[in-house]
Amino acid sequence: MTSLFLLQLLNGVQFGILLFLIAAGLTLVFGIMDFVNLAHGVVYMVGAYLAVTFTSMTGSYGLGLLLTLPATLLLGLALELSVFRRLYDRPHLDQVLATFGLVMIITEGVEILWGAAPLSVQMPEMLSGSFPLIGAMRYPVYRLVIIAAGLLTALGLYLIISHTRIGMRLRAGASNRSMVAALGVDISKLFTVIFAFGAMLAGFAGAMVAPVLTVNPGMGEQVLILAFVVIVIGGIGSVRGAFAGALLVGLVDTLGRSFGPILLRAVMEPAAAGQAGRVLAPMLVYILMAVILAVRPAGLFGAKT
Amino acid sequence: QDDDTLKIGLILTLSGPGAVLGEMSRDGFQLAAEEIGDIGGMKTEIVIADAEQKPDIAANKARELVERDEVDIVVGPIFSNILGAIHKPVTDSGAILISPNAGPSVYAGAECNPNFFATSYQNDQMHEVMGAHAQEEGYQNVFLLAPNYQAGKDSLAGFKHSYDGEIAGEIYTQLGQLDYSAELAQIAAMQPDAVFAFMPGGMGVNLVKQYRQAGLETIPFLSAFTVDESTLPAQQDAALGFFGGSNWAPDLDTPENKAFVEAYEAKFDQVPASYAMAGYDTAYLIDAALREAGGVADKDALIAALESAPFTSVRGDFSFGPNHFPVQDFYLTEVVKREDGKFATSVVKKIFDDYQDNYVADCQMN
Amino acid sequence: MSLLDIRGLRKAYGALKVTDDLDLSVEEGELHAIIGPNGAGKSTLIAQLSGQTPSDAGAVRFNGAEMMGKPMHARVRAGMSRSFQITSILPGFTALENVAAAVQARQGSSFRFFSPVAGEHALNEVALEMLTRVGIAERAFFRAGSLSHGEKRQLELAIALATAPKLLLLDEPLAGTSGQEADRLVEVMRSLKGEITLVLIEHDMDAVFSLADRISVLVYGRIIATGTPDNVRSDPRVRAAYLGEETAEEGA
Amino acid sequence: MLQVEALQAAYGESQVLYDIGLQVGDGEFVTLLGRNGMGKTTTVNTIFGLLKARAGRVVVDGVDLTNAAPHRIARAGLGLVPEGRQVFPTLTVRENLVAMARPGQWSLDRVLSLFPRLAERMGHMGNQLSGGEQQMLAIGRALMTNPRLLVLDEATEGLAPLIRDEIWACLAQLKAVGESILIIDKNVDALTRIADRHVVIEKGQVVWTGTSDQLRGTPEIKERFLHV
């Protein structure tokens, strides 16, 4: 029982880091640059599809991943230059509307290009092994790779945002673009570059998960809300917050699913507990968010206003 | 409306995550329609609508089909909750509704309707096949896994209907869940004799890959709608040797099936799944019934003709029960890699012969 | 008894004691100026008094009633109103609507759903009067957000006045207004003297010394001196901490 | 250094600037005076490219920068202390100062020695400062970009007299080392003591320019346009 608990703890952490990896690009664009980007999910999806295509073209997942990065960077650049740059100074709701439109366009585009059937990518031999954990349960090496990628992304983002002038300028630009410009910084160019970088992070996440998750036209939308939940729980504008939020969601979701019914059985009839567990399980993440926001209206690490 | 033109409306999910199923169904139907030419000997017009996997939108599109396009027959949908939304508007209008996939229990039982037919199966049956198989194998301890929604609950109920052994654990996962490590850890801890899963679509892809990666493949994986030709291109090797229950498989040995699979693969460059098969069969059923009834003018005659199922199904034995649901054979299937490198399910053995659903007794057709 | 009586008021941000065991009394009808260096805690004091910033400890009696723990709007309704140092208006409303909203707050219920408010002449008349008083009547129908900085400052005062307070807490009302407008606002304040009690925070020493009945000097969260303008001006501690030599003479 | 000719500008439909012409020479200290709402801030915004000029020219060191991107204008050597402070609320004091800094004689240490108060508040967020502290920060931030022409729009608003005096002294010092200054401020008396020239605007037009001596010598100008 304890070993199972520890294992589930590990699973929760790992799921949380996966979530952070997926949300990282959004943390940058939405959390730091203050742009409500509903298109984050579809860029993530495009990343996964590109990884599939490039991998089958080159025959190597590693190469596929490497090609996906510049490709999604270019996609981000194209989106920024054509649409996003004209929306920074607009209300959030305009951004919602425009990116909602982009979601429709890109989703349909992906279906036209790649079809509706789920696709997949073969993970490289080298990483496809697993090692024994407890009993018959083995832990896949690739999961470790994902954990490492997520941690590195988190660390990198944190350093850039909190400890470089680029990060300062981004945060400054998010609250007052024209002042930043009037102090001599080409904020448009900076935003363009960082936006494209954010798209690349999304693409990176998509390519990273392609070997473990299904690649299908619904995958982007599936994670979009989760990504927002993670960032909002952590507090908008804080990389640390997003990371904490991701871990929390991962843990609560995983532990809630596996031990929630057991806990419920301790306080009610088994049948009722089963029923209640089934009702509550899918709500867990949302209950978590509602409770956190009710107690801390600006998230865990958000600035109080 | 001319008596010599036939209008058929297809309402299937053609966008969103479930689109691949709808597309297969549509392609199967159209393949048959091309082979037949004039369905029922009538000039045929086929109108296609996208149900979008949104029930209320589907309900409107169904009404558009029967009220604006005035179709005689509606074929669809894929998903049970969509059927709930379109069933009434279509049957109320007097049109005939034929489901090539969804077969929820209400319409097999209490709310059966003369204008409604299912050419697929009653939803519970696929799960019952696996339950019966588990029973036959003498598994003492089976772990059950399904998403937390109506079809998921029905599936586990279906499995238990024909399996009497112990249930090692019964987990309802979230719809659209990404990561199954928590569930897999539980399975690893319990070491059941077998796992039964109902995980349609992308969820099945995630589960199967992760199941294999977690090294659990020594525990037999029984499933329904989880490993089939719609998901195998994504699951590939990970699904090899996994079991499913079905009323059909591409290598089912009938001459009609051989012809169908060959034609389908030639045309669409993919292995058909049962959705395509049911679409294909549906077109032939309509054709044969129309020829027998002499057109669409007399609906009662057409219904009577449909009831007699005057066609040769690619499945071989096929007839309708009094509730307009099929009486057919069910098989255990297993995922194999074919010689051409493609993945497909393959018949292992027949589990049920001429099997009828459990709700037919509740049906008072009038 | 004083109109406003503050005892042992405290507020700290972490280790930073912004209001440090502060005592202060304001008599009914007086104009009491509070001066002090930047960051001394003047605005924080106003924020605490108005209920915007919760206090850590202390007592605030206003008009015989304890105010601590009461929300902002309740204190306004009790007769204690404030203006903001950093302009705080309703930018999408016209200047007139800004003031009319404040008048509405004290006249009748605002849970009225059906009759159009724009037609309530009683509200608009009072509002226009306030705008005239601060000198931006001709801007009445402009969007408040599009007023110039100085005009917004004038509007800020008009809004505070429109709540018809007993006690008005003014946080640098003259900041950002130039020449003529500043003079005008000084006149407005002078005319308010006797009518209502005023607590005035200002860095404009001309205004402070010409208006104030009493002056308190706030440094690092504590009142270091209270007295008549002349007393305060000649206090060497005040000169050192705040006025500087030149200004002290200028104000004289 | 800066030359503005026949500048016109508008917010949407409503024109605010009709004809603004002014010059700031190298090392010159010029004030822009006028009552509330006359277009002083609008002039500054238009110079910095934050508002589009409808007509007229903005020339910096002989280069026409009319309607150029704001960062180009700033990089040409202009530094702005904007009206209403506009410090970055989500940056700390230190970050506010260093984020846009450009190398030159003004370093972090030097700014902090000018405003010791800021040194005590280095870790505070921009919006956790008092009004006066924010003003100091805004001035410090502009100095950190090491401009050759410093533009101050009501930069002493809300500053205590002592600090205000220090600012005057600092400006005088800057001027002494050849820095140009364009300032909008209501302390006309103090300004006449240190400024070289004054430009008075009324309803978007320049109505008077002259030296400090001339301004002191024509009380009717003060009376009519400034009312001080």
Added chain:
Amino acid sequence: MTRLTPTRAWAATILFTAFAALPLIAGALDDSYLIVIATRILAYAIAALALDLILGYGGMVSFGHAAYLGIGAYAVAILSRAGITDLGAHLLAAILVAAVFALITGAISLRTRGIYFIMITLAFAQMGYFFFVSLSAYGGDDGVTLNARSTIFGQPLLENNTALYYTALALLIGLYLLAVAITRSRFGRVLTGTRENPIRMQAIGFSPFRYQLTAYVISGCMASIAGVMLANQASYVSPSFMDWHRSGELVVMVVFGGIGNLLGAIAGATIALLLEEWLAILTDHWPILFGLILVLVVLYSRDGLSGLFRRSKS
């Protein structure tokens, strides 16, 4: 604040007259299906109107308004199954439940603002969604088919599509007039002021919370009426009525039409749904066109369709 300028009064008159004349047009074209779509449009227009009241005027962006559609729809389903078929009873039940739900969730949600408010309203709506998904007695996510529409005085009047349509239209017009009155009232001024600057409103003596919560409850009740109409229109109720896409679509409709402009919300709902119908006829890949239109409208208008309309006039 809303000013009922003459142009707006005209626009409203034209729009509602067009709606009123639609059944005649449908009759002339012999296309009864038009009424079916139009009824659905009216239901969404009511929901969009409700959302605009808090979003456009109160600055409260609810990303969970589909929950109220669901509440209204399930009120019909549950009462009908229990044998209570009267429309009035359905409306009353929907409004009561919506009010309670709005009161509780609103009181908690209003502790937050901005994006946090968006997300917490989403959270509550998702809880509602999953609640109904688990409600096996009413079909879980398969939903419930309604055997008959609501009745009026015991008569199955609404079985006639045109009657249902005019009922929905009457409700829409009534609610529109109500919403206009609210936004122009004293209450509306406080609500709008709170959107503009809540601190300022407190500093003149208002407690924003009470006004915002009241508006939130009113809006929720209005949206539940839309749910009642939608259930009748579709003769089918399922949790998909309240899934987050639906909430998102409502926000999109309101922003598309132009926020803070009640007519814009109605127009936004109408045009978005019509576009969807019409583009789907043109091509299977209609989402590309629809998405493109949304993007272009945002890029070229600051205020949704209303902005375009205003610009083309001047």
